Amino acid sequence: MENGAQQTPAAKTPPSPPMPKVGVAVFLLKGSKVLLGKRLSAVGHSTFALPGGHLEFGESFEECATREVKEETGLIIDKTEYLTVTNNVISEKVHTVCVFIRAVPADVNQKPETLEPDKCAGWDWYEWNNLPKPLFGPLEDMVQSGFNPFPTT
């Protein structure tokens, strides 16, 4: 440093430690099928996952589910219901508490569109008892544990 130059005062607060984020994922059900798409994001690249994303400030889980499905697929959802929550430490840098919502399409004839092609290779309906592989890790864990998103009655 040159003579007389002012030294920048040291920052008073240290950088915040990483925090878990809140995710919302949607089991969108049509008959015995569920909507899945192949992920293109770095987290879980090339695995099949539910539509979803991160909860925004002030949103309800149902609002987030509705927004994310619309943004990603163009589909309008109906009959949103809370199902369960899981704690997912996905990597050293990604820790998500994920809230799972069940819903149905408002119009069963409406086709899902790939509206975020940088994040998803395409959406399709899959039979619950014949799911594609590989599933996104947190979803695979749920399936392995025997979780079933369909209503029992």
Ligand SMILES: Nc1nc2c([nH]c(=O)n2[C@H]2C[C@H](O)[C@@H](COP(=O)(O)OP(=O)(O)OP(=O)(O)O)O2)c(=O)[nH]1
């Ligand atoms: N989309 C999706 N997210 C899931 C599933 N299971 C699960 O634990 N999550 C968690 C981990 C994800 O990092 C997190 C948020 O979803 P995401 O990774 O698709 O989010 P995104 O980049 O589209 O989110 P955003 O910041 O644009 O809102 O939710 C799932 O099956 N699908």
